[in-house]
Amino acid sequence: MADLHPDNPYAKERFPDSQKSVEFPEDVKKRFEYILTRYPTKEAALLPTLHLVQETWGWISPEAVHYVGGLLDLSPATVFGVVSFYDMYDQKPVGKYRLRVCTNLSCMVSNAYDIYEHLCDRLQVQPHETTKDGRFTVLEVECLGSCGTAPVVQINNDYHENMNVERMDALLEKLK
Numbered sequence: 753m754a755d756l757h758p759d760n761p762y763a764k765e766r767f768p769d770s771q772k773s774v775e776f777p778e779d780v781k782k783r784f785e786y787i788l789t790r791y792p793t794k795e796a797a798l799l800p801t802l803h804l805v806q807e808t809w810g811w812i813s814p815e816a817v818h819y820v821g822g823l824l825d826l827s828p829a830t831v832f833g834v835v836s837f838y839d840m841y842d843q844k845p846v847g848k849y850r851l852r853v854c855t856n857l858s859c860m861v862s863n864a865y866d867i868y869e870h871l872c873d874r875l876q877v878q879p880h881e882t883t884k885d886g887r888f889t890v891l892e893v894e895c896l897g898s899c900g901t902a903p904v905v906q907i908n909n910d911y912h913e914n915m916n917v918e919r920m921d922a923l924l925e926k927l928k
Contacts, residue, residue, distance in 0.1 A: 774815045780808050784823065794824040798834055802841055811842040839893055847882040847889040849927055852906040855892050858899035863916065867903060868892055870917045874924070887927070 776784055784804060791797040801824060805816045812835050821828045835841045842850070853859075853868040868879070871890045875883050882889040898904040901913035905920065912923060 774809070774813070774819050776804075776808065780804060795826060798824060798826065798831065802831075802835060806841060811845050839891075845882070847887050849888050849907055850891060851888055852891045852893045852896065854894075854896040854898070854902070854904045854906070856895040856899070859896075859903040862902040864903035866917055867905060867915055867920050870920065874921070888924075 784801060787797050787800045787804065788794065790800075798820070801820055802812060805812050805820060809816060817831045817835060818828050820826070821831045824831075835843060851871055853864055853871065855864045855868060868890070871888075872879060875888050875890060877883055877888070877890055880889070880891055893906070896904050896906055896911065898911060898913055903915050905912045905915050905923075907923065907927070912919070
């Protein structure tokens with residue numbers, strides 16, 4: 753029984769190099785400290801801190817979960833619970849461009865799946881995979897809150913509304 757790992761997928765014991773840790777660079781530490789001044793408690797600063805982590809390292813690694821927990825006096829389980837709840841946080845490395853295609857009802861009936869399937873075919877990836885050159889990750893997301901301008905594709909932090917396959921191809925050309 754002593755050899756069993758806990759059920760927490762981010763428990764340090766699950767990683768061969770469990771002593772590995774991360775730390776914000778000095779300029780990012782200053783941004784983190786500013787974030788803390790804007791919230792009444794450390795816990796309230798969790799979401800913006802996770803955004804800062806993702807902006808800094810491109811994804812939220814298990815080591816980053818532990819680091820953020822230490823910064824905010826939260827358990828890794830609490831931090832991981834938030835990371836795993838929201839699809840805006842990446843739990844594995846992703847491409848330079850994250851192509852998030854909304855497939856909720858409004859987008860679905862406006863042919864979002866045509867765009868999604870076209871992206872996978874054109875970029876030669878399976879859903880939720882990254883291209884071999886590391887430039888693009890294609891993701892299906894539940895709702896981007898832009899039902900009136902469906903279908904919508906989010907590329908990193910920018911929304912592209914009233915999309916179709918032709919517009920998507922034109923955007924991809926600009927990103928290459």
